[in-house]
Amino acid sequence: MAPVPKPSISHRLAEAAVALFDENGYDATTVDDIAARAGVSRSTFFRHYHSKEDAIFPDHDALLARIDTRLRASAADTAIVAITDAVRLVLAHYVDDAEVSLRRYRLVREVPALRDREIASVARYQRLFREFVGEWLGDSPDAGLRAELMAASVVAAHNQVLRGWLRAGGAYDPFGLLDHALGYVIATFRHLEQPQEKGEQVVVATFSRSASPRAVMEAIQAHLEAR
Amino acid sequence: MAPVPKPSISHRLAEAAVALFDENGYDATTVDDIAARAGVSRSTFFRHYHSKEDAIFPDHDALLARIDTRLRASAADTAIVAITDAVRLVLAHYVDDAEVSLRRYRLVREVPALRDREIASVARYQRLFREFVGEWLGDSPDAGLRAELMAASVVAAHNQVLRGWLRAGGAYDPFGLLDHALGYVIATFRHLEQPQEKGEQVVVATFSRSASPRAVMEAIQAHLEAR
DNA sequence: CATAAGTACGGTACTGAGTTTCGTACGTTT
DNA sequence: AAACGTACGAAACTCAGTACCGTACTTATG
Structure with a gap:
């Protein structure tokens, strides 16, 4: 049988860094300690x-690249699906190795x-989404702002x-909550999208007494934006 | 007549820092240079x-404090007015000394x-607004998310x-655009606010043929949220 | 097989930010 | 006049990050 495959130096360094940060704190740990x-x-x-900070944020660039390719591959499906998929990709990246995410979260918090x-790295994600949405909206009025x-x-x-999810210690599956939030x-x-005129028509709407205003709004939006 | 009032050391340092950053770049300027x-x-x-970075972001703390007091002083007026006022305060802080803001913008950009x-400092502003809105929404469903x-x-x-405004070189008055953006x-x-049930009623809406969908939406919202 | 080239690592020296400590000059209080 | 607090200068220190050089170890190429 083969001996234990010796881990790469990058992995050894990252593990040493996390361990030392946990034991002695971030500031009290020098790069010499990690290397040693x-x-x-x-x-x-x-x-x-x-x-020194990079030792604990190893894979942001790779994730950014994956987000970018996912967003750019949105020719067939709609832009909203692409955005939802891309965000799910990010969350999955954290959920997939929960232990690492949780340990990093405790460190980053303090x-x-x-x-x-x-x-700052979150801002880079936001920039990707902004560019994508901007191209999607084209030169409609207020496209940049929207x-x-x-x-x-x-x-x-x-x-x-x-x-x-991090505060709860990664105790549940957060994708349902993500879908809910993205639905929000x-x-x-949705009602900021510029709807195109498609023949004029009179709209008369009636609603049951028990309909909540929000349900009313959603029904109206569905009608207004069905082209 | 009194001699020129000698500027404070803080001001002298800030001016020296900006001047040297402009002349030789940020990295090529040492703290010794600034002090000298x-x-x-x-x-x-x-x-x-x-x-060294602080020399160019001198007054964020003071502005944060002003934002905080403005938000906390929103007992009488509505929360939306408080938010609008607070954001206007921030923008005014940049517009009021445009030269400094523009010089800093060019530096920060590169x-x-x-x-x-x-x-990171923008995130601190966002935190203030988030806490304020959170308290405002109380424990309504999804208050944290909203x-x-x-x-x-x-x-x-x-x-x-x-x-x-910065990209345009501070050439115009941006408050109109701010109001427009905040209106957005x-x-x-607005239609995410949890409206409270106030007696049920039947709604029947009719609109002219020429009404744009957005105008329709706004009219409906006004009715739905008028309590 | 031998030599050249490329790669990965260790070692050393350096710059510069940020902290700590001590000494000192100046103004204020009692 | 003596005690005190404050603000500055000077020096020494730690440590992150960079640059450079030497060396082993591997891989192509004659």
Whole structure:
């Protein structure tokens, strides 16, 4: 039988970093400590990670690339499906290795430098969504503003669901809540889409006494935007 | 007559920092350079600003405090007025000294470290709005999610207007655009407010043939949310 | 098989941000 | 006049991040 496949240096470094951050805290851990525990030199650390913070955010670039390709592959289906899929991809990335996500969450929550970095990387996701929505809306009036709003809302919805799941210790399946939250966003922005005139008609609407205003709104929206 | 009132050391440091950043770039400017131009020692720089980046973001804390007090002072008026006022406060803070804002914008745009810091501070504003909206919505269903979405949208609307104004070199008055953008946000979220049942009634709506779907929507919303 | 080329790592030295500590000058209080 | 607090300068230190060089180990190429 083959011996235990020796893990890559990157993995050893990441594990050493997380372990030391857990034991001694982020600030009290030097890059030398991480390299020493991983059994390599300080130079090697900086060849694999460009900064001390990078050791704990290893895969943001790869995820960004996956989001980008998913969004760009939205020729056939509708844009909303592409957005929903892309957001689900992000959440799945966290849920798939929950232990790592949870440990990182605890760390990020209490180290300001890591929190700021997390926020900055979230902004990069938001930028991807904004560009996609912007291209989708074309040059309709207020396209830039609407793209900005929609991207911010999509990302905020995802973060709300993710943070709740993290705070609960990853105890449940968050995809239902994500769909609910995204449904909120989509319903919110649906009536901002510029509907095209398609022959004029008189609309007369009647509703039962027990219909909630929100149900009324949704019914009306469905009618108004069915072309 | 009194001699020219000598500026405070903080001001001298900030001006020296901006000037040197403009001349030689951010990375090529050391804290020693800044302190030397301001005529003080390196120690004094770090007594006035906790980091090199701080020299260019001097007043975020003060503005945050003003936003907070404005939001908390919303007992009499409605929450939407408070939010609008608070956002206007932020925009005014940039517009009031346009030269500083423009110079900082050019710098922040091309220095990654500064961009990340800007994003992180924006997140602190968003947190204020989120907490306010959360308290406002109380424990209605999905209050947390709706607060997150609304705060993100409000901040995104402000940033969209501000960035457009900065890109244009501060050539116009952006408050009209801000009101328009905030109107978008408010209209977007109005039909998410949980309307309370106030006696049931039958609604019958008729509209002229020429009414645009959006006009129809707005009229319906006005009726649904008039209590 | 031998040599050249490419790659991955270790070691050293350096820059610069940020912290800590100590000394000192100046103004204020009692 | 003595005690005190405050603000600054100076120096030493830690550590992240970069640049450079030397060396082993592998892989193509003659």
